[in-house]
Amino acid sequence: MREHEEQTQEWIAGRHPVMEALRSGREINKIWVTEQAQKSAQPLMLEAKKAGLIVQVVDKRKLDQLVEGANHQGIVAQAAAYRYFEVEELIARAKESGELPFFLLLDEIEDPHNLGSILRTAECTGVHGVVIPKRRSASLTATVAKTSAGAVEYVPVARVTNMAQTIDKLKEAGVWIAGADVGAERDVFASGMKFDMPLAVVIGNEAKGIGRLIREKCDFLIKLPMHGQLNSLNASVAAGVLMYEVLRQRLGLGK
Structure with a gap:
């Protein structure tokens, strides 16, 4: 199809x-x-x-x-057809919620199953909006909807031409940008790592990770600890762990 x-x-x-x-x-x-x-x-x-x-x-x-x-x-x-939102709408919806804004930026996630899984977890963890690029990225399709278990109906998705400019727009709105990168020095579970601010987490491509320009625009980089022989997780799994860590902190759990 x-x-x-x-x-x-x-x-x-x-x-x-x-x-x-x-x-x-x-x-x-x-x-x-x-x-x-x-x-x-x-x-x-x-x-x-x-x-x-x-x-x-x-x-x-x-x-x-x-x-x-x-x-x-x-x-x-x-x-x-699924309606794509404007980034300004995502920001406005987050403000209306009365909660600290929480967004996901997906830098060229190409597998529709990964996108669907990410949307499903995003809905469960209170993400206010997901941003995807128009090119070199999975879009909202029947496969994504099926994998998301219906979450695609509730999580607003913005589709943008320029992710770097979108980051600038979010920064102007007071949102901090955290990039998930295996080469980061800071561990997401490290003492002192706080997510109690307006936040957007960037998840990179399944094979290449976050692009250089997007990485440079991040306010800080974070990584998940790896204790096995592999040095990376599936993109949707990594995104899920990060989303739940943000939620855990915002709920005040594990203090």
């Missing part, structure tokens, strides 16, 4: 992602369910009926064609 930036429709695949799309008030045009999935999809079908949506029972091959390669679990929805 080809993804076009200009497309006005998106496919949502899987029972949980479709249900979360319904609950979030996402604009959905139609839902397809296979005959085999009808029983397990009853709660979803009732939700769709309340919303006045069409649910059509089709052959599994139809769904395989609609979302090629995705694990659709016998349920696919056609919805309005």
Whole structure:
């Protein structure tokens, strides 16, 4: 299935992602369910009926064609394209929450499964917004939505042309930029490492890490301690550990 930036429709695949799309008030045009999935999809079908949506029972091959390669679990929805937010909107939403702003900047995360997993953890840890670049990055697709377990419906994502300029914009708004880098001198769990400030954490590409220019723009760099034979973690796992450490500190746990 080809993804076009200009497309006005998106496919949502899987029972949980479709249900979360319904609950979030996402604009959905139609839902397809296979005959085999009808029983397990009853709660979803009732939700769709309340919303006045069409649910059509089709052959599994139809769904395989609609979302090629995705694990659709016998349920696919056609919805309005995901809306990308402006960075200014993310900043405003964070201020409205009354909480310390917390953002994630993803510097060329290319694997949609990693992006989906990061969004799922971001939703669980209270991240106010995620920023991704328009080029050389995974975007919001059916695979990302499925992997995020519906979190894509709740975590605002901004898609920017220039990540460096975005960092400058966040700094102007009083946000500190922390880069996750294996070469950093400071350990994220080290004594005195505090995240009780408006913060954006930068997570780099799966293979290359954070780009040089972005690294230089960070206010400080942090790393996760490594005690095994490998010197790096999967990007989504590393992001998850960092997000939960920020949340742990902000909840005042482990003092």
